[in-house]
Amino acid sequence: MANFLLGRAATLALVLFGASVLIFLVVRALPGDPAIAMMTSNATPEEIQAMREAIGLHLPLWQQYFTWVGGAVTGDLGRSFMYSTGVAGLIAERFPVTLHVSLVALAIAMAIAIPAGVLSARYKGGPIDHLFRIVAMIGISMPVFWQGLLSILLFAVILGWLPPGGYQPLSAGIGLSTAHIILPAVALGTAYAATITRMLRSSMLDVLGREHIAVARAHGVPERTIIWTDAFRNALIPTLTAAGFSFGYLLAGAVLTEVIFNLPGMGRLLYESILSRDYPLVQGLVLLNVTLFVLINFGMDALYAILDPRIRR
Amino acid sequence: MPEMLFEVRDLVTRFRSEGGEIRPSRGVSFHIAAGEVLGLVGESGSGKSVTARASVRLQQPESATIGGELFFRGQDLRKLDAEALRALRAKQIAMVVQDPAAALNPVMTIGDQLFRIHRLHGGSESEARAAALSLLTRMRIAEAESRLSAYPHQLSGGMRQRVLIALALICRPSLLIADEPTTALDVTVEAEILALLDELRRELGMAMLMISHNLSVIGRICDRVAVMYAGRIMEEGPTQALLTSPRHPYTRALLASVPRGTKADGPLPAIPGEPPDLARLPPGCPFQARCPGAEARCTEDQPLRDIAPGRKAACWRAEAA
Secondary structure: OHHHHHHHHHHHHHHHHHHHHHHHHHHHHOOOOHHHHHOOOOOOHHHHHHHHHHOOOOOOHHHHHHHHHHHHHOOOOOEOOOOOOEHHHHHHHHHHHHHHHHHHHHHHHHHHHHHHHHHHHHOOOOHHHHHHHHHHHHHHHOOHHHHHHHHHHHHHHHOOOOOOOOOOOHHHOHHHHHHHHHHHHHHHHHHHHHHHHHHHHHHHHHHHOOHHHHHHHHOOOOHHHHHHHHHHHHHHHHHHHHHHHHHHHHHOOOHHHHHHOOOOOHHHHHHHHHHOOOHHHHHHHHHHHHHHHHHHHHHHHHHHHHHOHHHOO | OOOEEEEEEEEEEEEEEOOEEEEEEEEEEEEEEOOOEEEEEOOOOOOHHHHHHHHOOOOOOHHHEEEEEEEEOOEEHHHOOHHHHHHHEOOOEEEEOOOHHHHOOOOOOHHHHHHHHHHHOOOOHHHHHHHHHHHHHHOOOOOHHHHOOOOHHHOOHHHHHHHHHHHHHOOOOOEEEEEOOOOOOOHHHHHHHHHHHHHHHHHHOOEEEEEEOOHHHHHHHOOEEEEEEOOEEEEEEEHHHHHHOOOOHHHHHHHHOOOOOOHHHOOOOOOOOOOOOOOOOOOOOOOHHHOOOOOHHHHOOOOOEEEEOOEEEOOOOOOOO
């Protein structure tokens, strides 16, 4: 088990290194000069050059890279061109918003997907299965921003039950905070619920067709135990992959959702930073997203090892 | 005459497939006395596995069984509700299957799988543990104690098959459905497992429905044999008599294609033609297209009938043979 996790950790470090190089280069391949973007349109070439030197763009690429990475490993992601403050501080301010929405969305997705996926498989071909199939198709097909707009229209504009957007941290009171977060979380959560439901359904069906299920039935194991213990735990392994990736995407900041619901999260920050060619901010955000993705995968691998004894060796 | 344990009358199963409706069991009848071993033999696709599972209501979906009566100790299994049926599982009727790698839950330890079956049918944790340990030891599994905490993937194929048998026998059932229990094993392990199974069966006084396509396996441990082809039983009789003087042309063809182990015999005679398409069976005897002695009346239905004391065959010319 320890060996397995150690191996995964080494892979993780390699992936992060590769990703950092890639991020650095891709950001610099974007057309547009940040120094120009930061200046007024009547700036002289000398002023622009001075700005380039001030933000370190005159250095050779490799030197810029090592300055950035050297800082990153100590937690210093550089200064944002646009906000003129530390990137790490900006992210630290925005990250809790995205994490909060993502966790609530994930909880909603799981609360829907687990019973829906299991019951669809249990009653395959029956009315429940068809109902969930239709609902899931709608969930998959309907863009999140569209669902978000409709829900704002219904719950905020027509009914006036919930605020149309904005964010309140948990410290402002759980009721107020939840009122702000529930619409974006539902919009995101139902979309992921649909994918995970379909995934869970098909892996449940696969497991339910296996011989060890027939053997358990042959020896009088109650159907409920067969579904929730024998089949579910085996079906969870492939489903976790889908769920893990979904969570990665959620954390990467659902850009559109955050823009629509006016949430000050990472997605919106990324969107703004790309528009203004804010290299350090884009790099910092993308690096953080990659790190989160890799960490989630690492967490998934550890979870597989707990769920499936065959992986532990 | 020993007590009648299990009697199947006119079992019919039905599935829908791409080629149309198929009936893996088309009016199958057989009976097993207490402590008796009945072999169900036939080629792949003859319907023997579906028939055996459906006979104890283990075929999924259950709606595939559309006709027949299944008397176990005088009680029709088809009339029992799910709860009553479940109470019979493991304690009265158990099952061993072909592929031990797929038949054990990969994420549960051997011990947990054994204990829970024992506990489901009454008994404490410590009783379950004791029963599992003594059975594994009885199955000649070395270091049984430590095997209990092993996962299936940590055991060899032969070891897994022993565990699977232990799982079936832990509640001392009176009927075991053994669905090709040794097919996935190599020959030496097969012989060992068969001998062990037979020994335990005698000890428990357990009856067995042994499904196999392997006549030498059948010959070794069965009291009687039923030969199945295209969803029907073609011939039935005591093992020795049936194997030495088969009455149905299909049984004869099947016996002729068994290798005897000497090269001097020349090439093995294969049964000419192909197994029939189950979705498009001709009227009458399903073997007629491949039968060397087929005649006009073979297109009429020929039910399984008594041809000699204890022997039945479904062929017009069974007596002539």
